[in-house]
Amino acid sequence: MQPETSSRTADTHAGQGRVSRGPRPLRVLMVLESNFPVIGGGGAESQVRTLALRLRERGHRVTVLTPLRDPELTPARIGRHEGIPVLRIAYPRIRLFGSLVLWLRLLAFLARHGRRYDAWHVHIAHHLGALTTMMGRRVGRTVVVKVSGWWELKKGLLRDDGGFVARVGQRWLRGAHALQAISHRIEAELLRHGFARERIVALPNAIDMRRFGVRAAPPAEGVPTAVFVGRLVPEKGLGVLLDAWAAAFPQDGRARLRLVGAGPLEASLRAQAERLGIAAQVEFLGHRSDVEHLLREADFGVLTSTIEGLSNTLLEFMASCLPVVASRVSGSEDFVVDGRNGWLFEPGDRDALARCLADAVAHGRAGLHRLGCNARADVAGRADLDVVVDRLLALYRGDDPARVDAPAIPLTGG
Structure with missing residues (x-):
């Protein structure tokens, strides 16, 4: 597969019932650290599904890349979920060694196939996210990293007491084109960890x-x-x-x-x-x-x-x-x-x-x-889905995160 070459396409804003002319459709690779789909649903996985389905409605192509963590639930390494292509990386279930194999296979996939996609969107800022960001800089792809919850900040790569691997991972994550902070508290934590303010976009989860x-x-x-x-x-x-x-x-x-x-x-x-x-x-x-x-x-x-x-x-x-x-x-x-x-x-x-x-x-x-x-x-x-997708598309196309980081609509009591 190669990215589309047409210069213009109809970008359908389904939620608003209108069609406007916009830039060419994009190919987006969404990288997850967990299974996709998940029975019963998880927060990050639910957002991947929601975003992918709306992006497809609007003429863009989305592929989900995820580890093959539970072969009994999702045995296929290549499949589809609600029309969304899903690629799963198999690895041995051996502690430490299995993680190393997974990381190497992820890097090999991105090196071989990553240029087929215009932008890579990481949905959990952990080991796979850090490796994806590092490789994105090497092959010249736009990488957006979403910090999706307190797990990354308290137990993952962004925790205060992280060791050598965490420090290296944080350094790689800082190289992302944009960091999506889904709450203002997460935004403040990223700033405290030394991430550049101009790369942080306060952008919540989306709701259809x-x-x-x-x-x-x-x-x-x-x-x-x-x-x-x-x-x-x-x-x-x-x-x-x-x-x-x-x-x-x-x-x-x-x-x-x-x-x-x-x-x-x-x-x-x-x-x-x-x-x-x-x-x-x-x-x-x-x-x-x-x-x-x-x-x-x-x-x-x-x-x-x-x-x-x-x-x-x-x-x-x-x-x-x-x-x-x-x-x-x-x-x-x-x-x-x-x-x-x-x-x-x-x-x-x-x-x-x-x-x-x-x-x-x-x-x-x-x-x-x-x-x-x-x-x-x-x-x-x-947080309307089209509002969030519009801002993500701007990031995917390489727009300055500081310009995409529009101020939140103020709410007042009463």
């Missing part, structure tokens, strides 16, 4: 607003429903959520809570709800594929995480016209504004969370819907 229609105002009667969507794991703070729920609504029927997702904590959370006397108010729905439908039935969302990069669930809540009770963590603090589209509390603060929950329910279903309309407008202005 077409998936989540504008809801009609719900009837005033009925019990307000809160919804959580995600894995039932410790970092989601669900134990604190149940404690706070019991404090805010002790053994009464003023509200109900729906937990959507599966995970290792399900049994202990069910036991906790029984012990607190709120089991009748809490529904465990397990993993569901009809999340959009469930969000249409809810009145507000809850995100009680102790750590995040930028939660895709947060964006889905807001796109669904749901105000959000959220912990003040990376990403959530950029979008949730007290009194305008939701409530913020410090992670792990049970009493503060209980007050937020009580205030949300006190607004009633009509009041929650008004705040939810603000939430949808706010997320559309900053």
